[in-house]
Amino acid sequence: MSKEKASVEVSKESKSGSQVELKQGQKRKRVEVAKKGDGKSIKFDEPNASRVDEADVKTEAPSRRSGSPSQRQSSKPLSNPGRKDNKSSGRNGKLANTKHQQSIPPHLLRKRDELLPKRKALPIWLKVDEIKASLKKNNVLVLTGETGSGKSTQVPQFLLNEKWCTRCIAITQPRRVAAISLARRVAEEMGSYMGSQSPMAKVGYSVRFDNATGPNTKIKFLTEGMLLQEMLRDPVMSQYSAVVVDEVHERSVNVDLILGFLKNLVAGVEQSGKKRDQPLKVVIMSATADVEALVDFFDDSGASEKTLSASNDDADMKDALEQAVTSRVSKCFVEGRQFPVEMIHLPSPTQDWVESALKLIFQIHYKEPLPGDILVFLTGQDTIEGLEKLVNDYAEGMDNEVPKRIFEPTPVRTRKVILATNIAETSVTVPGVRYVIDCGKSKTKQFRSRLGLESLLVKPISKSAAIQRKGRAGREAPGQCYRLYTESGYAEMEERTTPEILRCDLSQAILTMKARGVNDVLNFPFLDRPPRDALEKALLHLLHLQALTETGTISEIGLKIAKFPLTPTLGRVLVEAAKPERDCLLDVIDIISALSVENVFLNLVTEERKEEASEARRELYRREGDHMTLLVTVQRYAEEQSDRKAWCIRHFVSHRAMQNVMNVRKQLRQQCQQLKLLAPGEEQDMKAPSEERTKNVLACMLRGFVANTARLMPDGSYKTLNGNQLVAIHPGSVLFGKKVEAIVFNEFVFTGKAWARGVSAVQLDWVSEVIDSIL
DNA sequence: GAGCACTGC
Numbered sequence: 001m002s003k004e005k006a007s008v009e010v011s012k013e014s015k016s017g018s019q020v021e022l023k024q025g026q027k028r029k030r031v032e033v034a035k036k037g038d039g040k041s042i043k044f045d046e047p048n049a050s051r052v053d054e055a056d057v058k059t060e061a062p063s064r065r066s067g068s069p070s071q072r073q074s075s076k077p078l079s080n081p082g083r084k085d086n087k088s089s090g091r092n093g094k095l096a097n098t099k100h101q102q103s104i105p106p107h108l109l110r111k112r113d114e115l116l117p118k119r120k121a122l123p124i125w126l127k128v129d130e131i132k133a134s135l136k137k138n139n140v141l142v143l144t145g146e147t148g149s150g151k152s153t154q155v156p157q158f159l160l161n162e163k164w165c166t167r168c169i170a171i172t173q174p175r176r177v178a179a180i181s182l183a184r185r186v187a188e189e190m191g192s193y194m195g196s197q198s199p200m201a202k203v204g205y206s207v208r209f210d211n212a213t214g215p216n217t218k219i220k221f222l223t224e225g226m227l228l229q230e231m232l233r234d235p236v237m238s239q240y241s242a243v244v245v246d247e248v249h250e251r252s253v254n255v256d257l258i259l260g261f262l263k264n265l266v267a268g269v270e271q272s273g274k275k276r277d278q279p280l281k282v283v284i285m286s287a288t289a290d291v292e293a294l295v296d297f298f299d300d301s302g303a304s305e306k307t308l309s310a311s312n313d314d315a316d317m318k319d320a321l322e323q324a325v326t327s328r329v330s331k332c333f334v335e336g337r338q339f340p341v342e343m344i345h346l347p348s349p350t351q352d353w354v355e356s357a358l359k360l361i362f363q364i365h366y367k368e369p370l371p372g373d374i375l376v377f378l379t380g381q382d383t384i385e386g387l388e389k390l391v392n393d394y395a396e397g398m399d400n401e402v403p404k405r406i407f408e409p410t411p412v413r414t415r416k417v418i419l420a421t422n423i424a425e426t427s428v429t430v431p432g433v434r435y436v437i438d439c440g441k442s443k444t445k446q447f448r449s450r451l452g453l454e455s456l457l458v459k460p461i462s463k464s465a466a467i468q469r470k471g472r473a474g475r476e477a478p479g480q481c482y483r484l485y486t487e488s489g490y491a492e493m494e495e496r497t498t499p500e501i502l503r504c505d506l507s508q509a510i511l512t513m514k515a516r517g518v519n520d521v522l523n524f525p526f527l528d529r530p531p532r533d534a535l536e537k538a539l540l541h542l543l544h545l546q547a548l549t550e551t552g553t554i555s556e557i558g559l560k561i562a563k564f565p566l567t568p569t570l571g572r573v574l575v576e577a578a579k580p581e582r583d584c585l586l587d588v589i590d591i592i593s594a595l596s597v598e599n600v601f602l603n604l605v606t607e608e609r610k611e612e613a614s615e616a617r618r619e620l621y622r623r624e625g626d627h628m629t630l631l632v633t634v635q636r637y638a639e640e641q642s643d644r645k646a647w648c649i650r651h652f653v654s655h656r657a658m659q660n661v662m663n664v665r666k667q668l669r670q671q672c673q674q675l676k677l678l679a680p681g682e683e684q685d686m687k688a689p690s691e692e693r694t695k696n697v698l699a700c701m702l703r704g705f706v707a708n709t710a711r712l713m714p715d716g717s718y719k720t721l722n723g724n725q726l727v728a729i730h731p732g733s734v735l736f737g738k739k740v741e742a743i744v745f746n747e748f749v750f751t752g753k754a755w756a757r758g759v760s761a762v763q764l765d766w767v768s769e770v771i772d773s774i775l
Numbered sequence: 776g777a778g779c780a781c782t783g784c
Contacts, residue, residue: 175782208784225784254783380780421780443780456780500782565784603779667784731777751778
């Protein structure tokens with residue numbers, strides 16, 4: 001059977017998530033999953049062409065050239081829209097007679113007409129009347145539908161021409177790529193321009209660093225974070241007639257906040273003294289069938305439709321009927337479009353799932369027909385690299401057995417193996433996958449509010465995550481899912497993944513609420529209420545930052561901090577830097593920008609490369625610590641005018657990370673100007689920072705991170721000043737292995753040991769100064 | 776003495 005050559009290709013650096021090439025009129029050619037070594041694709045064959053459906057649309061990488069309207073156009077000529085074509089599309093009724101239609105180029109209309117039959121075949125189209133009627137009757141609709149139902153693209157289009165829909169429709173997405181590619185798809189389906197291409201564009205999107213909306217945008221896809229930012233400026237969302245909240249089952253902190261705000265808004269609770277002049281229609285879309293919790297959440301009266309069907313008894317029925325009249329929430333279920341996936345569990349538990357995965361990969365490769373790629377879910381870089389090496393070794397041995405095949409001129413039929421973390425669960429869709437191997441674990445972050453410490457631990461996944469992973473095998477054809485655990489192991493898993501809001505630091509969430517006028521956060525409508533001590537801990541932290549006043553209302557400082565795309569702590573550092581006595585705002589913006597993106601310094605594997613790198617970076621490293629090192633790095637990069645990419649390669653710095661740094665830096669500078677923290681045109685001193693400048697910068701850091709300070713003990717270890725907790729300088733820090741009087745650090749991470757990341761050396765009396773100024 | 780799941784503003 002081993003007649004195929006198994007070539008192995010590993011892609012290490014790619015843009016976040018997937019790389020997709022789509023040519024007009026053609027199907028997807030090739031996808032690689034890789035992000036800083038989180039995912040590797042090992043190719044055993046030519047990737048399959050696959051159909052492009054909604055879930056694929058959601059994970060397409062956006063074009064990097066989204067800036068220029070002309071570049072975003074299709075390759076067809078745009079000039080001379082052509083009266084003839086307009087006439088020929090007159091069969092489409094009134095649309096064709098509108099002014100907009102006159103100038104829409106024919107190829108857009110052709111594409112629209114071509115897509116219409118495909119749209120109508122989507123399962124959601126069976127529910128179009130029901131959805132419209134529900135929203136006529138009620139302001140809230142809970143819509144559950146599995147993947148492939150078409151809900152994300154179709155629902156906004158269903159609502160567009162409803163009588164009540166006089167303004168814009170917002171559709172939120174947890175991820176940027178999803179917002180962008182869904183908008184593209186819907187624009188195509190509507191025969192409309194996209195975003196800022198043309199003032200008549202009816203579809204647009206809004207994500208950080210990229211706003212593609214126009215004056216006539218009626219359907220707007222945006223990230224959850226973006227909607228929250230908009231809600232700060234306009235709490236009643238007056239520009240929208242409807243808000244569609246998609247992917248609610250993922251339960252990000254942001255979606256939980258949005259749901260709470262929407263609940264208040266629908267219930268008519270005043271928002272900062274403002275009220276809407278017309279009702280807001282809300283559609284909650286979720287993949288899992290946890291409808292009742294969502295319906296109950298939005299329906300205080302307890303008069304949801306379920307009461308009607310649940311009651312048998314006559315008296316109950318009468319009650320239920322009465323309540324149903326006043327029911328405020330509709331619900332709707334849509335079938336998905338998913339091929340069957342055969343489940344295979346292990347007969348007995350395994351300790352070494354890397355080895356089990358290896359065996360299964362080759363068992364599938366030998367036994368199962370082609371085509372059909374294999375997606376393997378692992379926990380992290382270490383296990384991925386371990387398995388990659390094993391597969392490579394084994395595949396090499398196989399080559400030796402079938403040497404002749406290598407030189408055959410015919411295209412080799414092979415199989416692709418993708419090794420991934422849970423990035424492939426939601427963020428990236430890999431076409432061609434028919435086999436899934438699921439290790440049943442993932443690394444999850446747990447915030448321990450008592451210690452203010454985050455832990456990253458390998459934990460069993462939930463049943464819903466396991467089902468999600470399994471589903472990845474049935475996107476294009478019937479598939480198989482091999483679970484590296486037993487059936488009883490599955491039965492023991494939690495039903496669903498604990499919502500993020502129950503396991504994270506709440507200070508940013510609470511500051512967002514306070515800034516939006518929710519003063520009583522303990523009584524905020526949470527879909528899942530965080531424990532009281534976690535809420536109190538966050539409130540106390542905000543008080544220490546002076547973001548809240550003694551009475552718990554938001555302060556001037558707090559209002560400023562809430563506007564920044566930063567944690568409250570980093571926001572506080574920024575505000576501190578703008579004080580005249582500190583006068584180091586531009587420097588601090590550079591540092592914070594670098595702290596806001598993925599690691600700027602590339603992680604080298606071999607000892608040799610590590611030494612090479614530290615030699616090359618010597619001109620950037622500062623003995624004061626990571627913060628000043630980042631400042632120098634950003635400044636040198638910004639100064640480099642000729643070839644920034646080459647500069648990065650020379651210094652073993654990630655070019656992609658630095659591009660992000662520059663985006664964040666620009667945004668923060670703009671926001672600081674708007675808040676009058678920064679004078680327009682203020683220039684930065686690019687000289688190597690003096691001792692005084694360094695002291696000012698670190699004093700700002702200390703203002704935000706007082707709780708994250710530690711002092712050197714006589715035995716050479718560090719213990720936190722607040723809590724006497726043992727902490728070690730992280731190996732990634734420039735201060736790793738160094739002994740200084742005291743340190744301030746950004747992050748406290750537990751992975752087998754408590755580590756301090758983002759570390760600078762400070763003097764103990766600087767720390768006392770800050771503590772005194774707060775008390 | 777030796778490490779980094781995933782999003783997002």
